[in-house]
Amino acid sequence: MALSQKSCTLLFVVVAAVCIQLFQAQDVSARCSCLSTIKFIKGNISDFQVLEKRSGCDRKELIVTINNADNSTDQFCMNLGGRMAMAFLKCWERINKDESRKMECINRKKKTE
DSSP: OOHHHEEEEEEHHHHHHHHHHHHHHHHHOOOOOOOBBBBBOOOOEEEEEEEOOTTOOOOEEEEEEEEOSSOOOEEEEEEEESHHHHHHHHHHTTTOOOOHHHHHHHHHHHHHO
């Protein structure tokens, strides 16, 4: 069964539209998340995130979330050369980058304060 020219054109348009939608849905982060960093954070740390080197960012990044007294949160980028960031990264490697064990690193930091 041969497809008519109209059917082929319609099929091409549908395939092209699907491809465009898939391309636009991709999360392409073309830059680093941390534009500036700090060496030390004093506060109630509730979470942290380690972002490995990736397309558009040629460095590892450490983002720490703290809880404020008014129950709001703030995120800060840590300078990876600082002792606090090094301790977080060492702990992160020690727990084999296991998201479910992050609190071990946070609690360890609290004990040293």
